[in-house]
Amino acid sequence: MQKSVSSTQIFSLYNLHIFTTVIAFLLGMLISSSHFSAPVATVIGAFLAVALVYPSYIVASSRPNEFLTEFGGELVGRGPHTIFILIIVLIKLLLSALNLREMSDFLLSIYLIDTPSWSVVLIFGICIAYAVRSGLSTIFRAAQGIFLISAIAFLMIPFLAMMEIEKDALIALASHLHFTDITHGVIYNLGMFGELAFLFLLYPYLKEPKKVMKTYFFTTLSSLIIILSHLIPVLLTFGVDLGSNLVYPDLELIRFIRAGSFIETLDPILILLWLTSIFVKISFLCFTAVICIAQLTGVKDYKSLSLPIVAFVGVLSIAMARSQQELSNFTAKNLSPFVLTAEYVIPAIYMIMYFIRRKKNKSKPAETKSAGS
Amino acid sequence: MPIWRRPKHSGTTGGDKSKKTDGQPPNTLPPSRPSTGKSLENKLDWFQQQFKNCSDVIVRQFDLSSGQSSALIYIRGLINQTTAQDFIIRSLQEEADSLEKPEDIYKFLFEDKGLSVSQNKITEDMNEGLDAILDAGALLLIDGDNRMMTFSISSYPTRSIEEPPNESVIRGPRESFIEDLEINLTLMRRRLKNKGFKTESLIIGTKTKTDIVLTYIDGICKPELVDEMKRRLSYIEIDSVLGSSYIEESIEDNPYSPFPQVQYTERPDVVAAALLEGRLGLFVDGTPMALIVPVTLTMLLQSSEDYFQRFIAATWIRWIRFFFSFISLLLPSLYIAITTFHPEMIPPQFLRTIAAAREIVPFPAFLEAFMMELAFEALREASVRIPKSIGQAVSIIGALIIGTAAVEAGIVSAAMVIIVSLTGIASFIIPHFDLGLSFRLLRFPIMFLAAMFGLYGIACGLILIYIHLNNLASFGVPYLSPVAPLVVSDLKDTVVRAPWYKMHKRPLQTAAVNPTRQKKDSRGWAKDKG
Numbered sequence: 001m002q003k004s005v006s007s008t009q010i011f012s013l014y015n016l017h018i019f020t021t022v023i024a025f026l027l028g029m030l031i032s033s034s035h036f037s038a039p040v041a042t043v044i045g046a047f048l049a050v051a052l053v054y055p056s057y058i059v060a061s062s063r064p065n066e067f068l069t070e071f072g073g074e075l076v077g078r079g080p081h082t083i084f085i086l087i088i089v090l091i092k093l094l095l096s097a098l099n100l101r102e103m104s105d106f107l108l109s110i111y112l113i114d115t116p117s118w119s120v121v122l123i124f125g126i127c128i129a130y131a132v133r134s135g136l137s138t139i140f141r142a143a144q145g146i147f148l149i150s151a152i153a154f155l156m157i158p159f160l161a162m163m164e165i166e167k168d169a170l171i172a173l174a175s176h177l178h179f180t181d182i183t184h185g186v187i188y189n190l191g192m193f194g195e196l197a198f199l200f201l202l203y204p205y206l207k208e209p210k211k212v213m214k215t216y217f218f219t220t221l222s223s224l225i226i227i228l229s230h231l232i233p234v235l236l237t238f239g240v241d242l243g244s245n246l247v248y249p250d251l252e253l254i255r256f257i258r259a260g261s262f263i264e265t266l267d268p269i270l271i272l273l274w275l276t277s278i279f280v281k282i283s284f285l286c287f288t289a290v291i292c293i294a295q296l297t298g299v300k301d302y303k304s305l306s307l308p309i310v311a312f313v314g315v316l317s318i319a320m321a322r323s324q325q326e327l328s329n330f331t332a333k334n335l336s337p338f339v340l341t342a343e344y345v346i347p348a349i350y351m352i353m354y355f356i357r358r359k360k361n362k363s364k365p366a367e368t369k370s371a372g373s
Numbered sequence: 374m375p376i377w378r379r380p381k382h383s384g385t386t387g388g389d390k391s392k393k394t395d396g397q398p399p400n401t402l403p404p405s406r407p408s409t410g411k412s413l414e415n416k417l418d419w420f421q422q423q424f425k426n427c428s429d430v431i432v433r434q435f436d437l438s439s440g441q442s443s444a445l446i447y448i449r450g451l452i453n454q455t456t457a458q459d460f461i462i463r464s465l466q467e468e469a470d471s472l473e474k475p476e477d478i479y480k481f482l483f484e485d486k487g488l489s490v491s492q493n494k495i496t497e498d499m500n501e502g503l504d505a506i507l508d509a510g511a512l513l514l515i516d517g518d519n520r521m522m523t524f525s526i527s528s529y530p531t532r533s534i535e536e537p538p539n540e541s542v543i544r545g546p547r548e549s550f551i552e553d554l555e556i557n558l559t560l561m562r563r564r565l566k567n568k569g570f571k572t573e574s575l576i577i578g579t580k581t582k583t584d585i586v587l588t589y590i591d592g593i594c595k596p597e598l599v600d601e602m603k604r605r606l607s608y609i610e611i612d613s614v615l616g617s618s619y620i621e622e623s624i625e626d627n628p629y630s631p632f633p634q635v636q637y638t639e640r641p642d643v644v645a646a647a648l649l650e651g652r653l654g655l656f657v658d659g660t661p662m663a664l665i666v667p668v669t670l671t672m673l674l675q676s677s678e679d680y681f682q683r684f685i686a687a688t689w690i691r692w693i694r695f696f697f698s699f700i701s702l703l704l705p706s707l708y709i710a711i712t713t714f715h716p717e718m719i720p721p722q723f724l725r726t727i728a729a730a731r732e733i734v735p736f737p738a739f740l741e742a743f744m745m746e747l748a749f750e751a752l753r754e755a756s757v758r759i760p761k762s763i764g765q766a767v768s769i770i771g772a773l774i775i776g777t778a779a780v781e782a783g784i785v786s787a788a789m790v791i792i793v794s795l796t797g798i799a800s801f802i803i804p805h806f807d808l809g810l811s812f813r814l815l816r817f818p819i820m821f822l823a824a825m826f827g828l829y830g831i832a833c834g835l836i837l838i839y840i841h842l843n844n845l846a847s848f849g850v851p852y853l854s855p856v857a858p859l860v861v862s863d864l865k866d867t868v869v870r871a872p873w874y875k876m877h878k879r880p881l882q883t884a885a886v887n888p889t890r891q892k893k894d895s896r897g898w899a900k901d902k903g
Binding site: 006008009107111112115119120123124126127130131134138141142144145146268269271272275276279 | 711714715717718822825826827828829830831832833835836837839840841843844851853856857858859
């Protein structure tokens with residue numbers, strides 16, 4: 001196995017992975033559930049997620065040169081292991097389809113009105129299939145190449161929109177904190193930031209598996225800064241009511257920006273940024289699903305699975321909801337339990353079983369020794 | 374399979390037929406040796422049979438005072454005839470006058486190497502003698518001895534060293550390679566006065582027997598890279614190599630990619646700089662260009678002028694080049710996408726101007742752009758192919774008269790003419806011609822995607838190209854390095870052109886074996902002023 005993924009590449013990919021979708025599609029829902037408590041909930045949720053992904057790190061770093069899909073059966077038993085991996089794969093496919101659907105809905109409702117949705121999904125699916133087929137190192141390298149440009153552009157947008165902000169409302173971020181709102185927001189953010197845990201399926205690719213927790217921390221910190229740099233201006237510009245009712249509040253924020261007389265509005269440029277980042281995210285999710293299925297089924301070359309799996313994700317994205325409203329309801333109300341199970345509960349079970357087996361293995365030689373004497 | 378050459382003018386290989394050049398793979402079958410005996414007549418018969426109907430092959434027979442017959446065979450126009458006459462024929466005849474026995478002449482000729490032409494070699498192999506004649510040499514035969522003597526006294530007309538026609542600079546050196554391999558290597562030696570500069574020679578082409586020379590600097594270049602190049606070259610078994618592109622297409626990692634993975638240059642200083650960065654140079658006889666590997670995208674966007682100008686100006690020009698590379702690839706597509714799908718991006722007044730200009734044009738923006746780009750490509754191709762004397766006239770007719778007439782007739786809009794002209798100018802800014810060609814080629818599918826999906830289509834096209842570039846590698850070096858994967862220390866000669874006194878390290882991707890370029894701070898004098 002070629003160890004090709006460096007810590008900076010993990011940092012780049014996960015940053016894009018986390019902040020893009022939150023900023024692009026989920027700000028409205030976050031504001032809707034947490035109101036002015038959203039920034040505090042995001043901070044708590046992010047750091048709690050780093051703590052809670054620790055079990056996945058423990059399990060994977062116990063055998064950094066082996067895939068969890070291959071050795072997980074020894075920890076929890078073959079049957080449960082297969083079920084757990086299948087759950088993770090399904091969640092990954094669901095998340096991929098969800099992101100693809102959100103992206104196509106966004107494009108079809110704003111820029112490509114009357115364009116058939118299948119054509120939008122098809123062309124993006126070709127890009128994803130090509131990336132998945134190219135392999136993990138290509139996906140990580142691609143993320144590293146665009147990270148800096150994306151991060152700078154995402155950080156610049158709030159500065160350009162500064163004129164529109166109601167600065168007097170800033171106090172509400174401290175005075176309007178409610179425990180229930182914070183709890184909703186934390187759960188929401190746990191799901192987003194917890195996607196770091198999925199890296200535990202790919203440890204043999206990592207050059208420095210021991211530095212993963214440190215990378216997680218810095219990734220969380222930087223993506224948190226970028227998310228807050230958008231969340232707070234959206235809250236202060238639109239307030240809670242309008243902010244939670246807008247489907248794409250960040251897009252509306254950007255539409256306020258007029259870059260001189262040369263370009264009237266910057267929002268079409270924004271879609272280029274979103275697209276590249278979402279592309280990296282979906283490619284990574286699909287690749288992980290493909291490699292897990294290949295390992296479970298004993299297929300030697302995962303590449304042959306890349307096209308069918310991406311095609312499945314494309315079809316699922318079209319068929320998963322009849323309307324944008326249905327999709328929003330599903331994301332807001334039903335998705336979290338599934339995602340949290342895959343991100344935290346399953347790795348925690350593996351970790352508990354790992355400790356139990358380690359303890360047993362330690363006590364076994366002692367027993368043998370005492371029996372021998 | 375290529376034949377790795379022995380050192381051409383070793384002077385010590387005479388008579389030692391079994392000796393092979395150290396380190397070279399013995400990758401040829403032993404040539405069949407026709408047996409003709411010691412008789413000059415038989416040997417001449419054999420050569421005349423081989424050179425049947427070759428009017429340019431000269432067989433100069435002469436008798437020695439000892440009574441033996443002798444002959445010198447060569448190809449007219451390929452050797453220095455004065456040297457042949459004065460230092461081979463006359464010298465042998467004069468020496469023969471003082472020697473009585475034939476054995477003494479053989480001893481003088483083959484054992485004492487009495488002739489004053491130093492670049493000679495003794496062989497008994499007729500095929501080897503044949504190759505020597507074909508390789509611009511002369512072959513001396515003497516009656517009564519199996520042995521023959523070959524002389525490397527080649528002299529044929531070559532082009533003089535001129536200014537590089539395609540890579541001209543304002544401050545840098547003005548020499549360029551020519552078609553003659555030996556002169557090209559001399560140009561390199563003059564720049565690299567270092568014993569580590571290695572030139573490994575081989576022959577490829579069963580019919581053309583073209584000389585290929587692999588150059589590198591021992592101690593800077595990774596040995597694995599040299600081995601990999603030799604491995605790839607060893608697979609080439611072709612009848613002819615008439616240009617370096619024959620080799621290039623066989624050794625590059627992904628031949629189906631539109632992007633070049635081998636750099637070529639006509640400038641010796643560019644090859645020297647590449648070798649000093651741990652890369653390999655490959656010279657092909659008859660080609661006034663050297664090939665360089667490995668190469669990355671950013672290397673292809675650099676010009677030799679960057680290193681001769683002041684670093685601030687060089688960095689600025691480098692950024693201009695990056696920007697216009699994107700313009701060259703995307704400008705027509707952006708025009709199509711914005712005017713068709715995203716007119717809200719354009720300020721209303723400007724939009725009205727564009728709309729007014731497009732009002733009388735009967736075609737959609739895509740078709741208009743496609744026609745204009747195609748016409749521009751045709752014009753460009755025509756201007757390269759047609760004789761120089763009428764080239765200017767065609768350019769004027771094509772660009773000015775047809776362009777103006779097309780706008781006035783309402784076939785295309787004035788805005789589109791501006792867009793296509795800008796794109797054309799931008800494509801000339803790319804220093805590497807093949808890379809510019811890739812961008813020109815990829816412009817068309819992106820225009821198609823822009824016409825179908827607007828900026829979304831452009832984004833998808835760029836993503837596909839980006840993933841493809843991430844997959845590419847040139848001799849193991851990722852094509853997008855040092856950006857992806859990120860090598861921070863190598864960015865100093867990528868995003869910017871750092872001043873020379875700051876470039877302490879060679880690029881890590883290629884010269885990790887010996888990364889130190891300069892140990893001392895060359896501007897240390899400024900600190901020691903007080």
